[in-house]
Amino acid sequence: MIEHLEIGRSGYFYQRKRRLSNDAIDRLFRALRAQVRQPSQNLFRVDRVALGEARYSVICFSYERDVSFLAADAEAVERVFGYVLIIERGPHVAVFKSGLDIPSAFKTVFLGKIANDRIESAIARHDAVFEKLRLRNMSISPLALRSKTLEARDLENAVATSSASRFIPQGYSVRRADGVYSATPTTGRISVRADRAGVEAAVVWATEISELLEVEGGAVAGFIRNFARPIELTALPAQVCPTFVGIDTMGLADALFTVDDGIRLIREGENGVEALSQADSEALLAALEPSFPIVTRRHVHEVRSDDGITPIATLRIGTTRIALRALDLPVIAGISVERRALPLGEDANTVSLARYIDRENLFTVLFSDLALAYIDGALFRDEALAGGGAALLAHLQVDQSLEQTTSEKGTFAPGQIAFTQDSVFRSVVDTIANSEDVLLCDDLGDEWADFIGISTGTSPTMISFYHAKHGNPSLSASAFHDSVGQAIKNLGRMSLPTDMLPAKLAGWNDRYRNSGIQTEIARMIRGGTPQEIAGKLDAVRFAPDVLQRVFIVTSSLSRAQVQDVLAAAAQGTTPSPHFVQLYWLLMSYFSACVEMGVRGYVVCRP
Incomplete structure (x- = not known):
């Protein structure tokens, strides 16, 4: 036969x-x-x-x-x-x-x-x-x-x-x-x-x-x-250390819910083996989403919980692959994986979820060398990120006024007509967005950005979203998660959707209200009457060459500090794990902007 x-x-x-x-x-x-x-x-x-x-x-x-x-x-x-x-x-x-x-x-x-x-x-x-x-x-x-x-x-x-x-x-x-x-x-x-x-x-x-x-x-x-180019693990320099590991929850979700020859998650219940429901599986995936820091001591790479304290696994770097050993998280304790094509509990090759994640290379590792990442069981080097991080610095702009800011929005009082001096909001209005001939405050409610700027007198015309945050100077990613999330979430609204504009125009025609206090701060800060502003919005929306820009405006970052860390990294000095996470978070933001045809920037301290 x-x-x-x-x-x-x-x-x-x-x-x-x-x-x-x-x-x-x-x-x-x-x-x-x-x-x-x-x-x-x-x-x-x-x-x-x-x-x-x-x-x-x-x-x-x-x-x-x-x-x-x-x-x-x-x-x-x-x-x-x-x-x-x-x-x-x-x-x-x-x-x-x-x-x-x-x-x-x-x-x-x-x-x-x-x-x-x-x-x-x-x-x-x-x-x-x-x-x-x-x-x-x-x-x-x-x-x-x-x-x-x-x-x-x-x-x-x-x-x-x-x-x-x-x-x-x-x-x-x-x-x-x-x-x-x-x-x-x-x-x-x-x-x-x-x-x-x-x-x-x-x-x-x-x-x-x-x-x-x-x-x-x-x-x-x-x-x-x-x-990004694949390289051998044997080419990994001795001084380069892993800094973070992230579980590929999207890949795990594909195997669970999408592919025909996929898997199911099981555990021992009161009546024997039981399959996790979709709701339980979704909750488990959500719990695996944080990035876990890695602490290296005497050549042992210890993976910690997302609070940076509790050891949960060991990373072992071999000559051909990286292994994520003994992953011990309460959320996956007692959870195993079996093939969905077989009857429940009858797969002779059932393995623990921790073993499955390691075996199928469902994790990503970042390193102190910012150009490296281990993905899908292979090490890759992004040549554009090597040599000082010029790709990141090109997106960082500075504004001197951010060095004097003490809050994001300031304080409010009845009859107040402008945002408080020394607030990030005031910096946006007075200096950072002062070239926009239309400036709208979209803060609170179903906001697209804290401020929306329109430039109709430039060539090309421009639509700009400004997301403002205040914080103490830091090189940690934690201060940026909300800003980056908000910026990426609203990239699709930079075309100013027609069906949403009437309600937006009505809201912008009101005075600003915050913390239960009604002020006299105009939401339509510049641009003329509501009818004139509506006309300018239509003009840029239909312009064939309109340039869309998004700015994260923050007082918590210094461009000089970032430049110093990147220069030191190019000379072999290992950056802190928190800076590595910040770097990749910002690069994710810039990459998301490129995918949407938007120019992305961060405006920060000098």
């Missing part, structure tokens, strides 16, 4: 850790049968047959599983066929499969990840034209755009790469002279667009890919080099 097997040229490629033997293949095939329900006799099975430079092993059988769209108590089952084809060639092993999964124990012993740059040089060659690209943000901030997918006949001529360096390529499709190839470096999956064929054709193709993966220093397409 093996001569009837027809499969696509799409497989998972691994670096072989240990040489396979007849006994290892036999134990693997027995394990495949043991992990399913009511397996049939093998439709066919072949063990380690030699073909050219390779050996192949394949097994196929049917088994029972629950019908996915019927409740478990319906007692209905379906019988499906699955197969696994293992091809050994040189230092690589290729796995082709459908309906069956390789046990994690076998992967741990025999199969290792192929380095991302190896896959790049084999598939994303210098002559490749990119047609599809899936990207992942390097930031661990939940406020940042997590991922995006781009498609075009030739992406190099269709995509602006202004924010490319902050993203890593997770998967891509390229057109080459010898075919259309796809690769997902994080999983080792490689495929080529071709007709389905038999086992021997699959072995020949896997051998060709293995040969490409062995080539040292192959030229990579210039387009993909615009993005």
